[in-house]
Every structure is written in C-alpha cells, then in structure tokens.
Amino acid sequence: MRSACSPPHFFYAIVTLAWIDRGGDGTVPLFSVLLVTVLLILSMAVFAKLVQRLNDIQITNVLHFIGQQGREVIRTMFPRLDAPAGPTPESWRAAVEAAQRCPVTQTLRYSGEPLTIARFRVAALVRQAQAADAVIVMECAVGDTLVEDTLLLRVHGGRQPLAETPLRQAIQVARERTFEQDPKYPLRLLVDIAIKALSPAINDPTTAVQAIDQIEDLLHRLGRRALDAGCVADEQGVLRLIFPTPTWEDYLTLAFDEIRQFGASSVQVMRRLRAALLSLMDSVTEAERKERIRRYVHHLNLMVEHSILDAEDQVVALQEDRQGLGLSRRRAETERDAIPSP
Known part of the structure; x- marks a missing residue:
C-alpha cells in the first residue's frame, strides 16, 4: 500500500511521537507546536505564491510579456531612423x-x-x-x-x-529559439496565439485582437528603426560581417498574413487588422514602407470582398476599429477610397 503521507511528514510524526510524554510528564513538546505553526505559515505563503504564478499565465499577462521581450530586442538591435547619421x-x-x-x-x-x-x-x-x-x-x-x-x-x-x-x-x-537577437520570435509567438484563438475549436477572436495590439506596437517600433542591422564594420569602418536580417515586408508578412487568412470570416479581426495597418501608414516615414502597407491594405480589402461574409457584413468589416467591434471610425471609408490598386 502507498503511504498516506509524504516522507517528511512521516519523519516529523515519528519524532514528535518520540517526544510526547517523554519522561512521563504528560506534556507535548513546545518545539513540535512551534514547528507546526511555522510550517502552516510557510504553506500559506507558498500557496499565495502559487496563486500569483497562476495569475501570471493568464493570456493578457502572457501577451504583455512576449511584447515586452520584443520591445527590448528591437531597442537593442536597431538604431532609430532619426539617430545621428551613419552609413546609408x-x-x-x-x-x-x-x-x-x-x-x-x-x-x-x-x-x-x-x-x-x-x-x-x-x-x-x-x-x-x-x-x-x-x-x-x-x-x-x-x-x-x-x-x-x-x-x-x-x-x-x-x-x-x-x-x-x-x-x-x-x-x-x-534547443529552441530565444528572444535575443531575434525580433521575429516574439512576433511569431504572438501570431501563433492569435491563430490558435481563431481556430474553430477555440473561436476566441477577442484574444486574437489582444495579440494584434502587441503586434501593432512592435511594428510601430520597427517602422521607426533602421533595419539594416546585418552589416557590421570594424573600428575603421571597414565591413567585416554580413548576416541575414528581415526586411520591412518580411515583418509585415510574418505579422499579418496568417491572421488575415485564418480570420477572414471574423468581422472583429478584419476591423482590428485594418486599424493597425492604417495606424502604421500614419506612423512610418519612409515612402517605400508606406507603399508596402498601402498594398497590404488593398490586399485586405480584396480578401474581405471575396470572403463568405454577406454584403452588409463586408461593409462593417471594411471599417476601422481598434477594439475589433465596439467603436467604428469613419476615417476608414475615406482612407480606403484613397488607396489605389497596386
């Protein structure tokens, strides 16, 4: 048979029994009472810590943690576009x-x-x-x-x-990818969370929208950074090391393609994606990056128009809403008309 208590508990019980009524005085040792009190307080503290850790794995906290790791690696890897002039x-x-x-x-x-x-x-x-x-x-x-x-x-x-x-x-x-020197990894994790939330088995577009919040923030930061970090020179300015790094288009594709594909039938996700893209278009300063976003918005429009949504839902899906569903913006309609076909 399996013992009803763990080895530490069993050892404590044996020691305490050995000291109870020791010498025939009919008393329980004060030490055993104090030890039980200390262990009880310690157990309560450990339980409180466990509850706190369980709270840390809530999806909102997980998304924030991943986003924070992404912001840190972007800050350390890429100089700002408005930084002192360097090699073009x-x-x-x-x-x-x-x-x-x-x-x-x-x-x-x-x-x-x-x-x-x-x-x-x-x-x-x-x-x-x-x-x-x-x-x-x-x-x-x-x-x-x-x-x-x-x-x-x-x-x-x-x-x-x-x-x-x-x-x-x-x-x-x-054995696995790390956040260090890899700004693609936090984006990859956020996208994975979003598309899992959009799966028919889960059907949680609100979580997908929360993931897009973090993705948009990372892209805003990348859009204001010089992404040519794969060329490193020595102290004399002579090029010595070249390693592959993603382009702005690579980041857009990684961040939005799968969410767009898996969320094509979700009005909430389409509206949030549109809000993110239009906000990025306002944020970036380089003309080439703006053009990439403009093409992506046009692609998003085509996907909504060819989706299973009916005509009225398509009109709603083509509106801009940072909450997904809850607060439509009129600007989306006029902005959409100003976006030419590529």
Whole structure:
C-alpha cells in the first residue's frame, strides 16, 4: 500500500511521537507546536505564491510579456531612423556587393544534432575577420534550425584561413529559439496565439485582437528603426560581417498574413487588422514602407470582398476599429477610397 503521507511528514510524526510524554510528564513538546505553526505559515505563503504564478499565465499577462521581450530586442538591435547619421543603406549595399565579389577562401558547415541558432557573437566574428582582413558572410540567420551539413558561413578574401573553433564558438546554438537577437520570435509567438484563438475549436477572436495590439506596437517600433542591422564594420569602418536580417515586408508578412487568412470570416479581426495597418501608414516615414502597407491594405480589402461574409457584413468589416467591434471610425471609408490598386 502507498503511504498516506509524504516522507517528511512521516519523519516529523515519528519524532514528535518520540517526544510526547517523554519522561512521563504528560506534556507535548513546545518545539513540535512551534514547528507546526511555522510550517502552516510557510504553506500559506507558498500557496499565495502559487496563486500569483497562476495569475501570471493568464493570456493578457502572457501577451504583455512576449511584447515586452520584443520591445527590448528591437531597442537593442536597431538604431532609430532619426539617430545621428551613419552609413546609408545604399553605401551598405555597395560594400556588400564589393565584399561578395571577392573570392570565397573558406566555408564552414554544421555537424551534429538539429539545433537552433540562438545568437551570434558579433564582436568576436568581427575581430576574427579583421585579423585576417576578410569579410564573413553568414548563410544562416538567428532562429534558423541547423541540420547535418548545413552551410554556416563563407569567408571572402583574407590573408589566411580563420580558425574553425573560434568561428563555431561565435555561433551560439540552443534547443529552441530565444528572444535575443531575434525580433521575429516574439512576433511569431504572438501570431501563433492569435491563430490558435481563431481556430474553430477555440473561436476566441477577442484574444486574437489582444495579440494584434502587441503586434501593432512592435511594428510601430520597427517602422521607426533602421533595419539594416546585418552589416557590421570594424573600428575603421571597414565591413567585416554580413548576416541575414528581415526586411520591412518580411515583418509585415510574418505579422499579418496568417491572421488575415485564418480570420477572414471574423468581422472583429478584419476591423482590428485594418486599424493597425492604417495606424502604421500614419506612423512610418519612409515612402517605400508606406507603399508596402498601402498594398497590404488593398490586399485586405480584396480578401474581405471575396470572403463568405454577406454584403452588409463586408461593409462593417471594411471599417476601422481598434477594439475589433465596439467603436467604428469613419476615417476608414475615406482612407480606403484613397488607396489605389497596386
């Protein structure tokens, strides 16, 4: 038979029984009473902590935590567009093209069980490239899963081959993706929560709208940042490291495509998506990014028009509403008319 109490409880009971009426005085030791009181207070404190932890896993808190991680990685990775002038995207593109025209002098491949790139030790890679007067071009991005014989990097130019061990150590891997150096990951998690909420088994568009709130905030921050973070120079301004980073269009696609597809029949989700896109159009300053958003709004309009919604629901779905359903904005109709077909 299984014991009715845990080993610590059983040990406490045996010790207490051994001290009760010790010496025939007919008393219970004060120590045992005090110990029970302390354990009771400790149990209450642990239970209160457990209740607090259960509150932390409520969906609103989870969404806020993921969004906070995304805001932090955006802040650390990407400089603001209005920051002091640095190399322009055109100059970076010219430097990248010049580096890639140099002959490939070395390649490095992965060997081992499938793992995910967690982060690059950028400073270490730049130092190694500078020492050999070379340019390291990463063929994998943070968040990629590596399998046997995956090409990790190419070395262009250089006076001598780079040591493989330090190169491998500069590419840190883990069993799963992390937030560090990967602004796509918080977006990916938020989108996953949204599309799970939109599944027929759950049917919770309000949670999807709450996820879009966090997604929109991250895109607002990305829209005001210089996204050319994949080019790193040494102290002399010479390009030494190139690694893949997403474009503005990649972020839009990741953030909205699946939600748009799975939420096409939800008036609430369509209205919230439209509000997010029009707000982004007002927020971004680069003409190319505005044009990408404009095309996306046009695509959203077409999807609503070809959805299973009837004519009256389509009119409602084409309105802007930051709450999804609850507060229509007239601006959406006039703004929609001003958006030309791509």
